[in-house]
Amino acid sequence: MPSPISTIAEIGKHEGQSVTIRGWLYNLRESGKLLFPQFRDGSGVIQGVVPKNAVSPEVFDAIKGLTQESSVIVEGKVRADKRAPGGYELDVANVQVLQRVPETDPYPITPKEHGVDFLMEHRHLWLRSQRQASILRVRAEIIRAARDFFDSNGFTLTDPPILTPAACEGTSTLFPVDYFEEQAYLTQSGQLYIEATAMALGKVYSFGPTFRAEKSKTRRHLTEFWMVEPEIAYGTLDDLMELAESLLTFLVKRCLERRRPDLATIGRDLAKLEKIDAPFPRITYDEAVHKLQEGHAQGKLENKFEWGGDLGSPDETYLSSLYDRPVMVHRYPASVKAFYMEPDPQHPELALCVDVLAPEGYGEIIGGSQRMASHDLLLQRIHEHNLPEEAFQWYLDLRKYGSVPHSGFGMGIERAVAWICGLEHVRETIPFPRMLNRLYP
RNA sequence: UCCUCAGUAGCUCAAUGGCAGAGCAUCCGGCUGUUAACCGGAGGGUUGUAGGUUCGAGUCCUACCUGAGGAGCCA
Numbered sequence: 001m002p003s004p005i006s007t008i009a010e011i012g013k014h015e016g017q018s019v020t021i022r023g024w025l026y027n028l029r030e031s032g033k034l035l036f037p038q039f040r041d042g043s044g045v046i047q048g049v050v051p052k053n054a055v056s057p058e059v060f061d062a063i064k065g066l067t068q069e070s071s072v073i074v075e076g077k078v079r080a081d082k083r084a085p086g087g088y089e090l091d092v093a094n095v096q097v098l099q100r101v102p103e104t105d106p107y108p109i110t111p112k113e114h115g116v117d118f119l120m121e122h123r124h125l126w127l128r129s130q131r132q133a134s135i136l137r138v139r140a141e142i143i144r145a146a147r148d149f150f151d152s153n154g155f156t157l158t159d160p161p162i163l164t165p166a167a168c169e170g171t172s173t174l175f176p177v178d179y180f181e182e183q184a185y186l187t188q189s190g191q192l193y194i195e196a197t198a199m200a201l202g203k204v205y206s207f208g209p210t211f212r213a214e215k216s217k218t219r220r221h222l223t224e225f226w227m228v229e230p231e232i233a234y235g236t237l238d239d240l241m242e243l244a245e246s247l248l249t250f251l252v253k254r255c256l257e258r259r260r261p262d263l264a265t266i267g268r269d270l271a272k273l274e275k276i277d278a279p280f281p282r283i284t285y286d287e288a289v290h291k292l293q294e295g296h297a298q299g300k301l302e303n304k305f306e307w308g309g310d311l312g313s314p315d316e317t318y319l320s321s322l323y324d325r326p327v328m329v330h331r332y333p334a335s336v337k338a339f340y341m342e343p344d345p346q347h348p349e350l351a352l353c354v355d356v357l358a359p360e361g362y363g364e365i366i367g368g369s370q371r372m373a374s375h376d377l378l379l380q381r382i383h384e385h386n387l388p389e390e391a392f393q394w395y396l397d398l399r400k401y402g403s404v405p406h407s408g409f410g411m412g413i414e415r416a417v418a419w420i421c422g423l424e425h426v427r428e429t430i431p432f433p434r435m436l437n438r439l440y441p
Numbered sequence: 442u443c444c445u446c447a448g449u450a451g452c453u454c455a456a457u458g459g460c461a462g463a464g465c466a467u468c469c470g471g472c473u474g475u476u477a478a479c480c481g482g483a484g485g486g487u488u489g490u491a492g493g494u495u496c497g498a499g500u501c502c503u504a505c506c507u508g509a510g511g512a513g514c515c516a
Contacts, residue, residue, distance in 0.1 A: 031479085032472040051473065068466090083474070103467055106451080111477045112465050113453055117508050173514080189516090214514055215442070227516065313512075355516095367516060412516030426516095437508080 003075050009043035011088050014078045021046070021074045021090065024128070025066045027111055035063050037092070039074055045130065047084055048076060048092040055093065062095050069107040069128070071098040123432060124441045134262035135428055138255055139417045143207075145254035146228045146411075149247055150205045155230060158197035158204045160190030165391065175211050175223075186211035189410060190229055192340075192395050195371060198231040198406055199398055205230040215436055218313070219425040220363055222414060224434035231408030237342075237352040237370045240407040241328050244356050244366050245280045247411070248326055252276040255420055268422040272360065275324045285332045285350070288319055310336040317361040326365070330354040339381040341369040342405070354409070362419040368409020375399035 003018040011019060023041030030036065033052035038045055052060050066072065076090040083089075101107055108118075109125050119126045126132055150157070163177065163184045174185040190206040197204045207228045214221065230247075232239060252273050255263065263270060283291070292305035295318050305315060310332070320327055331344055334351040341351035353369035372378045378399055382392055389396075417429035427433040432441065 027477080029475050029478055030472085031475050034473040034475075036475050036478085038476090047476080049474080053473090081474095083476080085476075106467060108451065108466090110452065110466050113477090115453070115509090117448095118452065120508095210516080212515070216514065217509085218511070218513095218515095221515075225516070310514090364516060410516060415516060 006078075007043040008039070008041045008046045008086070011044075011046060011078050011090075012080075015080055015088065016078065018075060018077050018093065019090075021076075023072065023074075025068060025070045025072060027068065028063075028066055030064065035060070037063050037066060039072065039090070040128070040130075042133065044086060046086055046088060046090055048074060048090045050092045054091070059092070059095055062097055063092065065100070066097070067101040067103055067106060068110070069125075070100045072096065073098065120427070120433075120438060121441075127431060130265055132428065134259075134265040135417070135421055135423070136431060137262045138259050138266070138421055139413070139429055141255055141259045142251055142417055142420065143226075143413065145251050146247070146413075147207065148254075149250045150228075150230060153203075155203045155205045156197075156201045158194055158201065158206060159208060160187065160193035160197075160206050162187050162208065164188075173212050173214050175213050188212055189227065191231070191408060191410065194229060194231040194408065195395070195406065196398055198233045198408070199402070199404075202233050203230070203235075217436055219427075220313075220415060220418075222426055222430065222433050222435055225426075225430070226413040227410045228413060229408060229410040231406060233406045234404050235370070235407035236405060237330065237354060237407060240368050240370065240409055241280075241282060241330065241354055244328065244354070244368065244409055244411075245278045245326075248280075248356070248366075248416075249276060249278050251416065252420060263421065266421050266423075268420075272324070272422075273420065276359075277325065280326050280328055280356070281323050282328045282330060283319075284330055288315075288329050291319060291322065308333055308335070311355070313363060316357050316363045320357040320359050320361060320363070324359060326359060327357050328354050329357065337369070339385045339387065340372050340378065342372045343377075352407075356409075358415070358419040360419070360422070362415060365415040365419060366409050366411045368407065370405060370407040373399060373403045373405050375403065 003020045005022065006014050006019040008021060021039055021041055023039045026038040026040040026045050028035065028037045035050035037048045037050065039048060050060060050063050073096040074090065074092055075094040076092040079089050079091055080087060081089045108122055109129065163179060164187045165184060174188060177184050177186060187210055189210055190208065194204050194206050205228060208226065209224055210227045211224050213223060230243060256270065256273055288311070289305055289307050292301060292315055295301040296304045301314065301318050319329065330353065331350040332353055334341065334343055334349060337351045337353050341353050344350040344352050351369060355364045356366035357363060358365045372381065375396060379396060382389055414426040414429040418426045423429060427435065
């Protein structure tokens with residue numbers, strides 16, 4: 001075909017010219033001797049117009065006989081049209097059918113509604129729908145923005161291992177794998193390793209998959225998810241909160257700047273995203289408890305929250321509903337947090353940690369802390385938590401050779417995508433979600 | 442692991458304990474501006490599985506399987 005190849009997204013640049021589109025049939029409407037095939041190519045959807053008297057009988061019949069998702073190379077002239085949702089239509093001149101989907105086994109996902117189970121079983125095909133493609137583009141944008149953010153702020157990407165030797169935070173949530181003669185586990189977090197690279201390089205981050213064998217069946221959990229984790233030598237809890245705040249602000253602004261049409265396709269309320277800006281409210285755990293008890297007294301929360309417990313999901317939802325931007329809750333009781341967190345010098349029963357709760361009930365998207373700098377106290381905590389000391393020798397070394405205050409957090413990519421896209425469930429934020437009871441496709 | 446709900450045509454769903462149906466999809470026919478097009482017709486069923494109650498079970502009971510929502514745990 002002599003016409004230049006164009007994507008549907010960029011077809012406006014060729015208005016009035018003939019172009020070649022390589023894609024799939026999205027839907028076909030007909031009105032007598034007029035055909036309206038809709039084509040998609042991964043960048044967008046465009047409607048073709050095929051009057052019977054304008055093309056050869058072979059071309060007309062070929063398009064008339066097309067089935068949903070048949071692969072086609074289409075040649076036609078680009079024409080601006082007010083009636084077209086994308087602004088342009090294609091006056092089809094020629095078509096080449098690469099593979100026609102047989103009607104004996106039609107494409108299962110129709111333009112009509114489907115249930116979750118059916119769509120998940122057909123995830124490999126569901127990805128072709130407009131909404132899913134838009135979500136994946138936003139995900140890609142968020143990942144790129146996160147990398148841009150850290151790369152341009154003096155952080156060095158250091159990749160931690162995915163195969164790890166020992167259980168760090170309890171074996172029940174680890175996926176075991178055979179490692180020759182030994183038992184290994186898929187990583188739950190790269191944190192301990194990037195604490196080491198931070199001591200070498202100053203400001204570092206990791207970006208990769210993590211695995212948790214939690215038997216969680218909620219809209220916020222996957223067994224395999226991606227996490228971005230910065231770690232800063234000499235960083236304090238305050239530095240960390242500032243970093244979390246500017247990262248989230250940057251991500252939202254980037255998506256509004258570059259992915260507005262996709263967010264519109266997804267149906268996101270953009271006004272809510274426009275409000276996301278620094279500074280984010282910072283409240284202590286004690287203040288959070290007070291607000292939760294107030295909420296209970298006003299009948300807005302079912303259970304009365306008692307000081308000392310970790311925040312439950314309904315508690316997080318309630319707290320985040322009090323603000324129109326992410327809220328940072330800091331200084332939890334050390335007893336409900338991990339062994340490696342630095343105690344607050346003013347209140348040793350509290351940990352220098354922070355959870356960032358996204359608005360609109362999306363819950364914790366970032367969790368982080370200042371790390372324990374004292375070798376002896378860390379060793380004591382390892383014993384208190386019944387962790388194998390020998391497995392942590394290298395981690396203890398970091399406190400023997402030039403220990404410094406340092407801080408870091410982890411942000412779950414899927415939760416961030418779900419929040420920015422306004423999705424009901426994280427399963428739509430990753431091409432092939434891995435969940436309890438779902439390993440296929 | 443616990444609580445709640447659901448499972449009927451390829452899909453989404455109806456059907457008082459009494460003939461198993463509709464829309465979409467597929468096929469045939471009609472329509473020159475359709476926007477999840479529309480109009481007419483056709484084919485399409487082991488009602489999740491195994492028992493039980495009943496003259497009679499998609500419907501009631503028991504167990505199991507699968508899925509969904511929530512809790513806990515977490516990012």
